[in-house]
Amino acid sequence: MVNEPVEKSDEQVVQEILDGNTDAFAILVQRYEPKLKRYGWRFLSQTENIEDIVQNVFLSVYENLRSFDVKRRFSPWIYRIAHNAFVNALKKRPHEPLPFFDPEVLFPHPLSLERPDRDLERKDLKEMLDKLLSEISVKYREPLILFYLQELDYATIAEILHLPISTVGVRISRGRTQLKKISEAKGYST
Amino acid sequence: MTTPNSPLEEKILKAIHEHRVNMRPHWRYTLRMVGLIVLLMVIAAYLLFHASFFFYALHQNGSLLLPGFGINGISRLFNSFPWDLFAIGLILVVIISAIVGQKTRAYRLPFIYTLAGILAIATLVSVLIAWSPFHEKFNQMATDDNFSVITPIYQQYTIEEPGETFIGEITQVDDKQFTLIDRRGYVIKVRVTNSTNIQKGFSIAKGEATIVIGDLQNGWVNAEAINTLPLQFGKDVISQVQKNIEKGEQIPHPKK
Numbered sequence: 001m002v003n004e005p006v007e008k009s010d011e012q013v014v015q016e017i018l019d020g021n022t023d024a025f026a027i028l029v030q031r032y033e034p035k036l037k038r039y040g041w042r043f044l045s046q047t048e049n050i051e052d053i054v055q056n057v058f059l060s061v062y063e064n065l066r067s068f069d070v071k072r073r074f075s076p077w078i079y080r081i082a083h084n085a086f087v088n089a090l091k092k093r094p095h096e097p098l099p100f101f102d103p104e105v106l107f108p109h110p111l112s113l114e115r116p117d118r119d120l121e122r123k124d125l126k127e128m129l130d131k132l133l134s135e136i137s138v139k140y141r142e143p144l145i146l147f148y149l150q151e152l153d154y155a156t157i158a159e160i161l162h163l164p165i166s167t168v169g170v171r172i173s174r175g176r177t178q179l180k181k182i183s184e185a186k187g188y189s190t
Numbered sequence: 191m192t193t194p195n196s197p198l199e200e201k202i203l204k205a206i207h208e209h210r211v212n213m214r215p216h217w218r219y220t221l222r223m224v225g226l227i228v229l230l231m232v233i234a235a236y237l238l239f240h241a242s243f244f245f246y247a248l249h250q251n252g253s254l255l256l257p258g259f260g261i262n263g264i265s266r267l268f269n270s271f272p273w274d275l276f277a278i279g280l281i282l283v284v285i286i287s288a289i290v291g292q293k294t295r296a297y298r299l300p301f302i303y304t305l306a307g308i309l310a311i312a313t314l315v316s317v318l319i320a321w322s323p324f325h326e327k328f329n330q331m332a333t334d335d336n337f338s339v340i341t342p343i344y345q346q347y348t349i350e351e352p353g354e355t356f357i358g359e360i361t362q363v364d365d366k367q368f369t370l371i372d373r374r375g376y377v378i379k380v381r382v383t384n385s386t387n388i389q390k391g392f393s394i395a396k397g398e399a400t401i402v403i404g405d406l407q408n409g410w411v412n413a414e415a416i417n418t419l420p421l422q423f424g425k426d427v428i429s430q431v432q433k434n435i436e437k438g439e440q441i442p443h444p445k446k
Contacts, residue, residue, distance in 0.1 A: 022206050022207075023203070025202070025203070025206060026199055026202075026203055029196075029198065029199045029202055029203075030195055030196075030199060033196060033198055033199065051198060054198065055198055055201060055202065058198075058202050059202065059205060059211045062202070062206060062211055062213060063211055063212070063213060063214050064213075064214060065213050066213050066214060066215065066216045066219065067214070067216075067219040105300065105301055106300060106301045106302050107300050107301075107302050108300040108302070108303070109300075158298065162292070162297040163297065164297070164298055164299055164300050165298065166300070167300070
């Protein structure tokens with residue numbers, strides 16, 4: 001019986017890079033390039049310069065690798081860097097202004113637990129999301145992408161977006177409602 | 191070396207090997223963290239000084255005694271409240287909360303929790319500092335040595351009473367009127383009318399420390415209410431008034 005090599009965790013790979021094996025950075029690029037590109041395409045809703053933005057994300061990750069604490073999870077950390085890069089790209093667009101002040105992060109919300117969507121509902125929502133992403137407001141678009149398309153949990157999304165978990169829940173819920181309204185208005189069946 | 195799987199991977203590895211991108215040294219992050227901590231400490235120190243001065247001033251200028259006069263007193267307190275000091279303190283609390291919320295794990299909480307927590311801690315510590323001899327010593331230095339920046343601020347907020355409020359020692363009593371000298375040496379003549387509300391058990395007598403509310407017109411105050419001062423505060427007021435009397439500093443009140 002041949003023992004398959006156990007795949008190293010992201011944190012173990014980071015430690016290896018910090019110990020001097022910079023080529024191991026390729027492993028992180030291989031693992032995260034498709035995820036970040038998908039994230040970027042969905043969030044920015046256009047294909048041009050996503051490649052450049054994602055390249056800059058990886059370069060920024062490499063530059064700042066010594067600030068990463070290997071006792072924490074790597075995935076939210078790289079997603080956070082990507083989030084910042086995509087938000088900066090969005091700020092350059094005049095027709096998609098980002099709110100300066102968001103009352104949703106000020107106060108606690110009762111809706112904080114993840115709702116176990118029925119498989120069918122989740123599938124329907126994913127299909128709707130694919131069609132209508134660009135029409136949802138930016139504030140709700142990102143949590144919906146991270147939850148339904150990147151399949152991350154509320155806690156990870158909260159860590160990426162630097163929001164309270166309850167606010168993540170509220171945004172996903174409101175985003176879902178907005179998505180359904182737009183879908184109905186356009187006559188898409190669910 | 192791993193064989194690149196994508197053009198992007200190839201570009202990134204090439205940039206790393208050619209040293210066009212390098213890992214930033216650890217000391218940069220340590221320095222950034224130290225800088226942030228120092229910044230927070232400086233803002234927090236100023237906030238505590240400012241907020242404790244705010245509470246000290248409220249005590250010293252008699253504002254905290256006004257609610258004892260009922261609605262009339264509360265209304266005067268509201269009109270003469272140091273809103274500028276209050277607003278600056280609140281802004282500092284918001285700034286610290288915003289920095290803490292963004293730069294630490296406090297982002298996991300709604301901002302209002304961070305704000306409330308910092309406000310509670312700042313208030314508690316500031317009240318303790320206000321009760322300590324810290325501002326009293328500063329005030330004494332300001333009065334005795336006349337520092338050009340501190341003295342006017344301390345005098346403005348601690349000795350100048352809220353509008354139409356007069357604190358001082360009774361130096362002369364006549365039928366239905368008396369003379370008060372305040373902490374700045376101003377002489378105030380007070381008229382007691384049938385509608386004047388005098389605190390139960392308080393007798394208007396020479397040497398008593400008192401607080402009077404009423405409108406000042408033509409050099410006379412028609413007293414709406416008269417109360418005694420709390421023991422220690424009263425002793426401090428008498429002590430300051432006596433100093434002014436010894437210096438010969440007694441002038442009519444400048445307000446008309």
